[in-house]
Amino acid sequence: MQKTTQAISHQALLEKANMLLKEHDDYFAGMEASDVIQQGDVLVFRGPFFLDEEGLPTPKTTAVFNAFKHLALTLSSRYHLA
Template sequence: MNKNRTAISKQRLLEEANIIIRAHEDYLHGMVTTDVRQNGDILVFSGEFFLDAQGLPTAKSTAVFNMFKYLATYFSDKYFLEN
């Protein structure tokens, strides 16, 4: 992992992440990240998971999970959250 990461505000990181999401080939309408937290060196993204009426994951849930995982990989090597 790159230790020459840059501090970034939570708001700015969410803005950048949502730009990446909308431009990604696996984007689904409504896919958005609404929160990010720092867990050690990893940035953990979260948002809507498209659950069904019983609260169970749908096919879209897997796509969202994979997108958040992609964002963690993409951004964790570049940034850490400002305090």
């Protein structure tokens, strides 16, 4: 059985994604999805990752990763890029 997803524009998807981010438990000011690409059936979200001065992950990096993973799981089952 094949899932049917709705076509959506890049901008409309980012607007939905950023609204969902604000509802996520790990959300903090400055977290945002600034780009999205489609790889197969998966929507991959991109944005600032809040690395330290040496380019290493911080606790904020983990929060962003978890929130973007949530976006991918939630929105990939509903939408595909038009």
